[in-house]
Amino acid sequence: MSLDAGEEQLNSEVDEPGWEVDPDDEWGLAVLATVGRQLKLRREAVGMRVADFAVAIGYSEDLVYKIEAGKRIPRPEYLDKSEEKLEARGLISAMKEDVEKVRYPKKVRDLAENEGRAVEIGVYVCSSIPGLLQTPEHARALLESWQPAYSPEDLERRVAARMARRSVFDRSPAPALSFVLEEATLRRKVGGTMVRRQQFERLLEVGRLNNVTLQVMPTDSVAHPGMSGRIEVLKFEDGTAVGRSDGAFSGRPTSDPRQLRILELRYGTIRALAFPPGESLAFIEQLLGET
Numbered sequence: 001m002s003l004d005a006g007e008e009q010l011n012s013e014v015d016e017p018g019w020e021v022d023p024d025d026e027w028g029l030a031v032l033a034t035v036g037r038q039l040k041l042r043r044e045a046v047g048m049r050v051a052d053f054a055v056a057i058g059y060s061e062d063l064v065y066k067i068e069a070g071k072r073i074p075r076p077e078y079l080d081k082s083e084e085k086l087e088a089r090g091l092i093s094a095m096k097e098d099v100e101k102v103r104y105p106k107k108v109r110d111l112a113e114n115e116g117r118a119v120e121i122g123v124y125v126c127s128s129i130p131g132l133l134q135t136p137e138h139a140r141a142l143l144e145s146w147q148p149a150y151s152p153e154d155l156e157r158r159v160a161a162r163m164a165r166r167s168v169f170d171r172s173p174a175p176a177l178s179f180v181l182e183e184a185t186l187r188r189k190v191g192g193t194m195v196r197r198q199q200f201e202r203l204l205e206v207g208r209l210n211n212v213t214l215q216v217m218p219t220d221s222v223a224h225p226g227m228s229g230r231i232e233v234l235k236f237e238d239g240t241a242v243g244r245s246d247g248a249f250s251g252r253p254t255s256d257p258r259q260l261r262i263l264e265l266r267y268g269t270i271r272a273l274a275f276p277p278g279e280s281l282a283f284i285e286q287l288l289g290e291t
Contacts, residue, residue: 019073019153021102028102033070035095040068042086057081073102103157112165114242120235121168124180124226124270129199131162132169133179133206133214138199139163141191174211180226180267180274183219186287193291200288207281215274216283224273225266233263 021028043053050068054061059078066072074082076096083092101109115121115132123130128142139162143155150158168175181203189196207214217224225231229246236242243263244253254260275283 019075019103020071021073025102029070031098031102032073035074035099036068036070038095039074039082039086039092042082042088042091043068046086048086053085056085074099076100103161112161112167114234115165115168116171117236118168118175118234119237120176120233122178122231122233122267124231124267125185126182126226126229128185129181129203130179132165132177133181133203134162135195135198135202136163137195138190141195169206169209174209176211176213177209178213178215178271180215180217180270182217183283186216186284196291197288200284200291203284204281204288207277207284213277214280215271215277216280217270217274221273224270226270231263231267231270233260233267 021032023029043050048056050061050064054064057078058081063072067074067078076099079092079096079099082088083090086092121132123132129138131139134142136159139159140155143150143158168177186200190199203214206212217226225247228248229251231243231245233243234241240255241260242253242255243260244251245263245266248262248266249259254263274280
């Protein structure tokens with residue numbers, strides 16, 4: 001892509017969806033307000049008008065106004081160019097981490113935060129491969145099938161948010177992770193042949209980790225408590241926990257001990273009916289060989 005084409009793409013982002021913050025996201029709004037105020041103060045400190053600054057960094061005046069007012073999420077490139085043109089000596093670059101988090105929907109941030117401090121995570125999903133186990137290509141193929149369709153920018157934003165959650169595998173000490181996947185989900189042709197092969201390889205890689213238990217629920221199993229949807233149970237070091245199930249408690253997260261016992265009972269029953277871990281990995285290897 002030429003420099004001119006790149007600038008044209010950046011200038012066109014003014015009305016592009018996916019770079020606004022949810023009105024209910026108080027933390028995200030506060031971050032954008034702070035970042036916008038700091039950018040404006042720095043621009044004024046060096047004596048640059050909005051029009052001159054917009055030309056200097058290759059963005060429209062309208063976008064500069066919106067970012068300084070805390071109404072738009074600045075792209076990483078915007079912050080990089082601002083750092084350079086405003087000679088901010090690292091002040092603007094220091095804000096990039098929080099701005100990057102704001103890009104992810106609040107629900108995803110909350111989920112990632114819980115996953116980031118959990119010592120045990122159990123997940124059953126009946127209709128797809130759990131997000132923590134997806135490759136970027138598989139996640140993109142799934143999201144591309146949603147209706148109404150996401151904009152290209154919003155699509156990549158959601159893929160990035162899902163991939164950011166995979167940092168749970170890099171934690172030390174490692175949490176205990178267990179997953180139960182439906183056979184039908186594994187056989188569904190999401191993406192092309194290479195996408196499916198990469199996804200099977202990822203499942204085998206993760207399933208062989210010492211802290212991970214991966215099981216497959218065969219399609220010829222008897223009826224089980226997970227048929228109404230997803231079940232998640234996360235346990236924390238202080239003894240507390242949070243769980244959620246599509247088929248219980250209106251699908252909302254719960255920390256109530258009595259409700260958590262119900263979810264743990266359901267998840268335990270599902271695990272008991274699924275293939276053991278060794279057989280599950282062998283089954284995935286078979287699918288890989290058939291792909």
